[in-house]
Amino acid sequence: MSDAITPGLLPEGLSDRLPPQAEASARLVRDVLDTVAGHGYARVMPALAEFEDTLTERLKLTPPEDLVRALDPASGRTLALRPDMTAQIGRIAATRLANAPRPLRLCYGGPVLRLRADQLHPERERMQVGAEIIGTQNVRAAVEIVNVAIEALQRAGIAGITIDFTLPDLVTTLAAGPIPVTAEEVDALRDRLDAKDAGAVAALGSAAQPYLALIEATGPFHAAMERLEAFNDGPAGGALSGRIAALREIAKPIGWDLTLTLDPTERHGFDYQNWLGFSIFADGFVGEIGRGGTYDVVRPDGTSEPAIGFSLYVDPLVDAGFAVPERKRCFLPVGHDLERAAELRAQGWITVAALDAADEASTLGCGYVLGAMGEPEQLG
Known part of the structure; x- marks a missing residue:
């Protein structure tokens, strides 16, 4: 039996982008x-690989064995290829751009x-694009980040956008304050609320009973917010008033043609975010196409500074058939x-020049030919 690899075969989870998908992605x-x-964000280009130990320090929950090394x-020393660019932006902001004025976009x-x-994302290589504000995570910054993400997708031609808000550290904050839960049970409580498993939450005992109301505070934004406000006025004792006001301010400028939802206990993928997180969905695409939220950037001296940002993953859009608007193609005969x-x-035309007198416009995908009078x- 031959161990030779079939020509053109790629490793599992990796694929080539061919025309027109490559152009759609770009x-x-x-x-x-x-x-x-256009909103003042300056582009940076992080290195493709870093030293493993420094990268894993910033990736928080990603162990070294989950990295391509x-x-x-x-x-x-051991290198690791980046599985995410957000952590690299934090490194750049905390080191190379440590003295740059804040807020840093x-x-x-x-x-x-x-x-x-994984089953939801079978691809191992993904194209990630996004933006971060370093130095603040106040409500104005959140309003900007959410709306810039929406504007970027709309400019790209994506319609039917849904923004799903979450409060990643909500349960931890409540458990340490107005609705006490032992440290040993907090993780189990968060997992069960994330799974919307009311029976499993109730099984944790009387201390967890008030949290059942958070499962009901999930769904279309305005109705869910009313239920969250009732929870705040009741078991939470007003502890969430600031967060509720912030959520309403963030949602206020979002266009009526977008769908807003709330899932206050969603935590999958939001492990390093603090007070705010959001996922982005769009009609016709399976799963989320982006996410964002607030987090802390750790400086070399151990201190930290606030940040907020979003990341979009374009591959699901391309795989679902996102197309590049057609441009007219004009064939240029020899001697044109x-x-x-x-x-x-x-x-705005695409021109394709003949390299041989035998070349034909139709063969080269052109619907027009440059005529003798200089017109297609x-x-x-």
């Missing part, structure tokens, strides 16, 4: 970055690689007018 990234740049022959785009896939061809490209002539 256009999505370009549209998002152009949008956030290699030995660096130059230093003799940064944006980024590039591939990330994970060691293993170079200046006229340049004018057509400036007008549509093929019959």
Whole structure:
């Protein structure tokens, strides 16, 4: 039996992007970055790989064994390929740009690689694009981040957007204050609330009973907020008043044509966020296409500074058939007018020049031919 690898075979979870999917992916990234740049976000390009120990320190819950690693022959140390770019933005802000004025607005785009896939996301390589504000995570910053993410997706042509808000540290905060729960039971309580398992929450005993109301405070935003406000006026004793006011202020400027939902105890994927998190969904796409929220950037001296941002993953959009708007293609015969061809490209045409007298417009995917009078002539 031969151990030879079939030519063209790629490792599981990795794939090539061919036309037109490659162009669709590039256009999505370009549209998002152009949008956030218009709001004052400066682009950075983090390294594809870092020393394993420094990367894992910032990835929080990602253990080294979950990273794609290699030995660096130059230093003799272990390198790791990035599975996420947000942590790298934090490193850059805390080191290379430590003295830059705050708030610091940064944006980024590039591939990330994970060691293993999962059932929801079978791809191991993904294109990640996003923006971060370093130095604050107040309500104004949250309003900006959420609305810039929406604007970027709308500019890219994505419709039917849903924003699902969550409060990642809500249960921990309540358990340490107005609705006490022992430290040993907090994780179990969070897991069961995240799973919306009322029976399992009730099984934790009387201390967990008030938290059952949080399962009901889930769903369409305004109705869920009313139930969360009732919970705040009751068992929470007003402890959530500030958060509720912040959520309403964040939601206020969002267009009526978007769907807003609330899931205050959702924590899957929000492990390092603190008071606010949000997921982004869109009609016609399975699963979330992005997420964001507030978190802390740790400086080299051990102190931290607040931050907020969002990340979008364009691959689900491309895989679901997101298309690039068609541009007219004009075939340029041998000996064509170079200046006229340049004018057509400036007008938005795609021009394809003949490299041999035998080349044909239809074979090269062109619907037009540059005629003798210097004008594109549509093929019959």
